[in-house]
Amino acid sequence: MKKVRCAVLGATGVVGQNFLRLLVAHPNFELVAICASDVRVGLKLASAKEQVDGGIPIEFADLVFDPIDVDVLAAKQVQVAFSALPADVAKEVEKEAARRGIKVFSNAGAYRMEKDVPILIPEVNHAHLALVREQDTPGFIVTNANCTATGLAMALLPIIPFGIRKLVIASYQAISGAGYPGLSALDILGNVIPYISNEEVKLRQECTKICGALRGGAIAAADWEVHAHCIRVGTLIGHLISVHVELQSEISLQEVQDAIMHYQTPQPIAGLPTSPDVPIYYLEQVDRPQPRYDVMLGTPPRTRGMAIAIGRLEVARNVIRFVTLSNNLIRGAAGGSVLNAELAHRQGML
Numbered sequence: 001m002k003k004v005r006c007a008v009l010g011a012t013g014v015v016g017q018n019f020l021r022l023l024v025a026h027p028n029f030e031l032v033a034i035c036a037s038d039v040r041v042g043l044k045l046a047s048a049k050e051q052v053d054g055g056i057p058i059e060f061a062d063l064v065f066d067p068i069d070v071d072v073l074a075a076k077q078v079q080v081a082f083s084a085l086p087a088d089v090a091k092e093v094e095k096e097a098a099r100r101g102i103k104v105f106s107n108a109g110a111y112r113m114e115k116d117v118p119i120l121i122p123e124v125n126h127a128h129l130a131l132v133r134e135q136d137t138p139g140f141i142v143t144n145a146n147c148t149a150t151g152l153a154m155a156l157l158p159i160i161p162f163g164i165r166k167l168v169i170a171s172y173q174a175i176s177g178a179g180y181p182g183l184s185a186l187d188i189l190g191n192v193i194p195y196i197s198n199e200e201v202k203l204r205q206e207c208t209k210i211c212g213a214l215r216g217g218a219i220a221a222a223d224w225e226v227h228a229h230c231i232r233v234g235t236l237i238g239h240l241i242s243v244h245v246e247l248q249s250e251i252s253l254q255e256v257q258d259a260i261m262h263y264q265t266p267q268p269i270a271g272l273p274t275s276p277d278v279p280i281y282y283l284e285q286v287d288r289p290q291p292r293y294d295v296m297l298g299t300p301p302r303t304r305g306m307a308i309a310i311g312r313l314e315v316a317r318n319v320i321r322f323v324t325l326s327n328n329l330i331r332g333a334a335g336g337s338v339l340n341a342e343l344a345h346r347q348g349m350l
């Protein structure tokens with residue numbers, strides 16, 4: 001079958017380079033264009049500084065940066081744009097691309113809270129993809145969540161059927177979450193920063209939208225009470241979250257363990273190239289999950305970094321407590337977008 005022609009916008013950044021890695025030999029997508037800031041135009045991808053293990057894929061090294069101009073993308077017959085742009089740039093570019101018929105799968109926060117734009121995490125809310133039909137453009141914008149909200153929503157997935165009332169969260173977020181070059185070494189080395197601009201608001205708003213219900217062309221957000229502290233720590237990749245969940249009624253440890261351990265990917269997503277065989281790992285060792293050891297979970301190899309981990313599980317009456325870890329650059333960013341596009345492809349929407 002003919003592959004869908006795609007572009008990566010923001011191809012030099014930490015998320016952009018994960019897109020490149022995931023698009024190598026992808027069965028559905030063919031990378032035909034790359035963009036970054038104006039200074040890159042005309043240079044080869046190989047000239048960019050490597051941001052991920054394994055570096056710039058050799059298959060794409062000779063691609064030349066295009067200007068970030070929708071006319072240029074249209075001339076190259078780009079059908080799908082994977083966006084890893086800063087939010088202010090994304091605000092301009094993504095809407096224009098959708099107006100020109102391009103299907104945009106974005107990591108940026110610019111359009112996440114628009115009422116006709118889904119924040120898609122296929123395992124959690126694959127039905128929300130239909131919301132793009134409310135957009136009045138020939139193309140569309142699908143976003144994925146803030147990287148912390150993604151890990152949280154995935155971890156809540158087996159628990160949602162028990163009836164959630166309240167969440168109290170503390171995140172321990174890696175420095176790669178701030179992009180490259182990100183924080184100054186003087187700020188973060190030997191330090192912990194108990195504030196990340198806008199993160200707590202985003203986490204609250206996005207997780208209730210993601211876990212809400214699509215009714216009559218709009219999403220009714222989940223009516224959970226959510227409290228969050230988002231904290232930057234000196235780890236490289238992987239956002240760890242301590243989660244306290246209050247349910248509407250009592251539950252046993254065994255029931256929660258069973259729900260997590262027997263969780264299975266919903267049928268519409270199962271078998272997609274970037275969908276891991278086991279999306280949620282339950283780790284019984286008392287000192288796991290840890291970013292150093294557990295941030296690249298996922299089989300088969302194409303899905304490494306797409307599975308999340310849950311550990312430190314405790315249940316008392318109607319309260320569940322656990323620690324969860326997800327890869328902010330793969331599950332929380334590039335891999336999430338590629339999975340969203342694969343779902344749209346499977347549903348004939350590209």
Ligand SMILES: NC(=O)c1ccc[n+]([C@@H]2O[C@H](COP(=O)([O-])OP(=O)(O)OC[C@H]3O[C@@H](n4cnc5c(N)ncnc54)[C@H](OP(=O)(O)O)[C@@H]3O)[C@@H](O)[C@H]2O)c1
Pocket residue numbers: 009010011012013014015016035036037038040068083084085086087089107108109145146147176177178179180181328329332333
């Ligand atoms: N890092 C994460 O964990 C994470 C997770 C989820 C979502 N996100 C979101 O994903 C997006 C990318 O994040 P990142 O961490 O990859 O950031 P990053 O490392 O700073 O990369 C930003 C990319 O955008 C390009 N860019 C910057 N200004 C531009 C402009 N004016 N015109 C065109 N391109 C421009 C950069 O190109 P140059 O190199 O040429 O400047 C680079 O390719 C952001 O919206 C972020 O909020 C990030």
